[in-house]
Amino acid sequence: MESNHENSFWKSSNRTVPGRPSPKKDIKLIKGKGGTSNSSASFENYQKSVSDAWTLSEDELTKEYCILSTDDPKLARRSAQNSSRTHKNPQQIAVVHKANSSFSTSSNNNITITATIDANNHDLHNSDDTNDKRKLSTVYENASTSVNNKTSNIEYGRLRQRFNSYPGRPQLLKFTSMSIKDDAESKLEKFSAILEADLLNLQALKELSWSGVPRKMRAVIWRLLSGYLPTSLERRNSVLERKRIDYQALVKQYFHADARDESQQDTFRQIHIDVPRMNPHVPLFQQQLVQEMFERILFIWAIRHPASGYVQGINDLVTPFFIVFLQEQLGTEKDLETYRFEDLPIEQRDIIEADSFWCISKFLDCIQDNYIFAQLGIQEKVNQLKELIQRIDVTLHKHLQSHGVDYLQFSFRWMNNLLTRELPLYCTIRLWDTYLAESDGFAVFQLYVCAAFLLHWREQLLQEKDFQGLMLLLQNLPTHNWLDSHISVLVAEAFRLKFTYADAPQHLKVKS
Numbered sequence: 001m002e003s004n005h006e007n008s009f010w011k012s013s014n015r016t017v018p019g020r021p022s023p024k025k026d027i028k029l030i031k032g033k034g035g036t037s038n039s040s041a042s043f044e045n046y047q048k049s050v051s052d053a054w055t056l057s058e059d060e061l062t063k064e065y066c067i068l069s070t071d072d073p074k075l076a077r078r079s080a081q082n083s084s085r086t087h088k089n090p091q092q093i094a095v096v097h098k099a100n101s102s103f104s105t106s107s108n109n110n111i112t113i114t115a116t117i118d119a120n121n122h123d124l125h126n127s128d129d130t131n132d133k134r135k136l137s138t139v140y141e142n143a144s145t146s147v148n149n150k151t152s153n154i155e156y157g158r159l160r161q162r163f164n165s166y167p168g169r170p171q172l173l174k175f176t177s178m179s180i181k182d183d184a185e186s187k188l189e190k191f192s193a194i195l196e197a198d199l200l201n202l203q204a205l206k207e208l209s210w211s212g213v214p215r216k217m218r219a220v221i222w223r224l225l226s227g228y229l230p231t232s233l234e235r236r237n238s239v240l241e242r243k244r245i246d247y248q249a250l251v252k253q254y255f256h257a258d259a260r261d262e263s264q265q266d267t268f269r270q271i272h273i274d275v276p277r278m279n280p281h282v283p284l285f286q287q288q289l290v291q292e293m294f295e296r297i298l299f300i301w302a303i304r305h306p307a308s309g310y311v312q313g314i315n316d317l318v319t320p321f322f323i324v325f326l327q328e329q330l331g332t333e334k335d336l337e338t339y340r341f342e343d344l345p346i347e348q349r350d351i352i353e354a355d356s357f358w359c360i361s362k363f364l365d366c367i368q369d370n371y372i373f374a375q376l377g378i379q380e381k382v383n384q385l386k387e388l389i390q391r392i393d394v395t396l397h398k399h400l401q402s403h404g405v406d407y408l409q410f411s412f413r414w415m416n417n418l419l420t421r422e423l424p425l426y427c428t429i430r431l432w433d434t435y436l437a438e439s440d441g442f443a444v445f446q447l448y449v450c451a452a453f454l455l456h457w458r459e460q461l462l463q464e465k466d467f468q469g470l471m472l473l474l475q476n477l478p479t480h481n482w483l484d485s486h487i488s489v490l491v492a493e494a495f496r497l498k499f500t501y502a503d504a505p506q507h508l509k510v511k512s
Helices: 002-007 023-029 038-049 073-087 090-110 130-149 151-163 185-195 202-209 218-226 233-254 262-277 288-304 314-330 346-370 373-392 394-402 408-417 425-437 442-456 458-463 467-475 484-500
Strands: none
Touching (some): 185 202, 202 218, 233 288, 233 346, 262 314, 288 314, 314 346, 346 442, 373 442, 408 467, 458 467
16 A cells, blocks of 8 residues: 555555546656656655645545645755644644634734825836726725724634634634624615616626625625626526526436446545535534535536546535525525524525536636646646745745745645635635636636735744744634635735736746
8 A cells, every 4th residue: 555655646546537647657747857756756755744734634545736846855855744743743733823813813903904006106007097096995995994893703703713623624604693794785786786787797796796795695696707697687597497407417417326437436435535524613514415415516527527527625615605505595694504404495405506516617617727637727826926925025935945834835725725724714705706706717816815815924924933833824824713804905915916016927937
């Protein structure tokens, strides 16, 4: 068993995965510069040492990481060994996480918004783009007001700290307990006016949704922003009915065990292992009917996307759609965390499942290169994040580099899971309001969100003076008491970074 693990970085089993080259045939193609495989060997050592980073307990499954060359293989091996010792010690994690949580809690009252808009800034060549500037100004103004209004919820944030026994996982759901005042009458009226038009103004809907969508309308608006529903008002009901029937036909065609070949059975087994680990602290996701629904969605998606197939982490990306469509069926005041899914009529369960499938399919279209063999899209984004931080904050960049922290070690999960494991689930849903509203797709914007997210923890990171302390913080960032207002500030800062560097594309070019 051990020899097989040494020879294959992709997974322990020698069976092939749908749509992916055989590891035996193609691993020889993954080479570093000069035709050698030193960088691959270095990465395999790192991969073995951090195999528990994706799950709650160690197991024999080989996790799917990308192959990324490092300038110093010895440094990479040393970092891997230190990382292994670091996050395999749950007591250390608990101590550091508790210490960091106090900073996050105390900072709720003192969030400073530093973004400014200067029409004469030499980096903002598009000075005539007043819409973008007005958009940024409005977002920051709304975020500032929202933060001030949320201080009364700090006590609730303290109560949720006891759920930190699952580092690196989405935190407690608690939709109905947050008292989020996002359903202002004026905003509801604006959304209603757009939705009731015979022909939807999609651009206007995106601009309005970018700063957040009211929970009462989120399900319908997400379907429209995903491209699942047509812009024509009279065609929406017929399209919904037809697509839901189409999904049930796909389940009958592909999901039954007697219709699967060996590779499809292997895909299903991996999904069956991963789904129970999803949101382990939320009773809703531990119910059999919910897990079976996720298995069907993920399996059918993998079969219909053979170029990538199923990759660990995609299961987390289905969760926001599932929650939004479930809340549509139950109402905004229902406690979703402990709801008995079997009490929901089967017709409504089928609607949630079909809509979640079609929306996640549309959502993942622009980031499919993240999930192909060797996950090349994530490789590129990790390098771009490194170059971006080096340009924005050279002090932070040098601090990470001088202590042997490679960007791959913490940002791979950010890119692969779109920060779903770093944020509370309701914050992820608010973040996806913005992602879905990005007119050019969220793939580029997400890079700037990750940059803003890293820079948010700058002061704490600079206080850490060794590799272990940095990795403990980066892999268990204290976001357990974050609110929607924090996400508003985060996306506003990400927009500022993107807008500032819009006319300086060279910052994304990876140095050879």
